[in-house]
Amino acid sequence: MFAIDTFHTHGSDIDQFIQPVNQFTNNSPDLLLGFATTDTIKHLCNNQPSLIENTQNGLFISSCLGSSTEQTLSLNEHSISLFSIKDPNGHYGVASCNATDNLRENAAQTVLEAIANAGQTGLAPKMVWCFQVPGNEELVLQGIQDAIGQRIPVFGGSCADNDISAKWCFSDTKNVYQQGFIIAVLYPSVETFGFYSSGYDKTDQLGTVTNVDGRILNTIDNQPAFDVYNQWRKNIGFEQLKAGNILAQSTMTPLARALSSDDDIPRLLLSHPAVAENGTLELFSNLSVGDTVYLASGSPEQLIKRGDMVVSSLTKLADLHAIKNIKGAIIIFCGGCMLSIQSAMQEVKHSIAAQLPNTPFIMGFTFGELGTFSDSTSKHGNLMISCEIFGDSV
Incomplete structure (x- = not known):
């Protein structure tokens, strides 16, 4: 049975607060997405790899100042939010690339590698996740589309840090990278649908x-x-x-x-x-x-309301696409926008939770956003918000 679960932990002492990650990951999720502060990613993967050793398909993305689940938002502390998919009837694959040249060609090869890792060679995924360090996002997106076409939704964003000092990073649970990109391909047993907006x-x-x-x-x-x-x-x-x-x-x-x-x-x-x-x-x-x-x-008021607006619009569109039972959601929220309304982010989190009652979600703060407009075109932009939901008709 398809299931989504979330987890969040934060604090000043990484060694102490990160230990419960093992309890969350020991059920061997089929796909695990994490948004975390840069130091937390490096500590988890370099110093505590045993906490994620049961995770075959994992990707950890650095997020500006912090991150959120439906339960907890934390900013200005070491933290990590996790979003796990357990789906015995689905297929998932992850591949990473740390190259800085020939990005378009490397992205095409990497998405095909992820498809092979999912055991689905020759079959197009329902959607693609792509996260990378800032710079040349368009080339990476073009490479993905060269390999699988322009109609497969691509969702994700650019890794972030706390002060735009290029400390951003990502990890595939085996290595930590400060250049390149990571791609996940999804063949879930449920439906998925997304919404991408500027709010300006x-x-x-x-x-x-x-x-x-x-x-x-x-x-x-x-x-x-x-x-x-x-x-x-x-x-x-x-x-x-x-x-x-x-x-x-x-x-x-x-x-x-x-x-x-x-x-x-x-x-x-x-x-x-x-x-x-x-x-x-x-x-x-x-x-x-x-x-x-x-x-x-734009205005601060618009940015505060846009999370609520995007999720509300998405749930209405999902209903038209026969997604009646939303299992979980991922929200990509621009880090620059978050910084401009930082004191109101608890309000943003609560408004999203109100639109998704009793539904697990994760929210990361990126320095560039990948999403798919309602006409099925995937683009890279700035100061955007993107939301992806999973659900079924039952």
């Missing part, structure tokens, strides 16, 4: 990308990108910014692409400006020459 509004400030180099946006409408961005902010009542690290100040005014669709549902994919220098903007996601970009606008 599109303003009428827009332009065309005319020069971009990787994630360095040089010009919009042939004008210095930072000058255009600052003018857009001024036009909607925000203060203009000085050059330098603008990551925190730009959280409520990211850039956005409005993705085309066949329905009336808006699909904004956000790019978070991180550094302004010499008229350029360094972003946390990729843009291309010719892209139409808008200034998006």
Whole structure:
């Protein structure tokens, strides 16, 4: 029988608080996802490997400041949240890659390796999880789609740390990596369905990308990108910014692409400006020459409510897809958004729990989000929220 369970532990002494992990993992879950602070992952895998020795398919992802389950949210302490799937009628496989070059090709090979590890060679999974260190997420996603096509939902995000000092990491329970990515493929015996959203509004400030180099946006409408961005902010009542690290100040005014669709549902994919220098903007996601970009606008109130909104929208859509009995959920919540409303995160957790009564869930805080829009397109963006549920019609 398909079953999901969650577990959370936290404290100042990792050696002491981490010991109960063994009681949670000794039932040998078919798939185990963990969100944890960076030091906790390194300690668990390097110093206490016996606590997870029964976990064949496991992935531990570093999360900004902490993480949450339906029972407990902890921030600013060492912590770990676990989400286990026990599914004797399903198939699951995990594969990791620590390469930094040929990412697209390596991602295609790695997802096929994960499929082989699941014993399902030649069969497309119901969904894919992908987590990686920040940078070039789009190439990894392209590689996955090269191998299995564009219609398989891809869900996950970018590893995070507490202060953007590149201490992020992930583990496959055998090794801890600070570069590369990890992929899980899922063939659950129940249905799964996801929802991906920005929770921001599109303003009428827009332009065309005319020069971009990787994630360095040089010009919009042939004008210095930072000058255009600052003018857009001024036009909607925000203060203009000085050059330098603008990551925190730009959280409520990211850039956005409005993705085309066949329905009336808006699909904004956000790019978070991180550094302004010499008229350029360094972003946390990729843009291309010719892209139409808008200034998006958000507020703390919107960010507090969006977890509730996304889960509510997802449960309604799930009902239309004959998922009546939700067994569990995974929420990917942008770490930058979490930092901007940190004091209200208990309220966010409680509102999600109210939408998912008596349902186990886990929430991690990432520095980039992978999710699937309602038209089945999977994308990488910033400042996004993604939720995936498991359930059946019984």
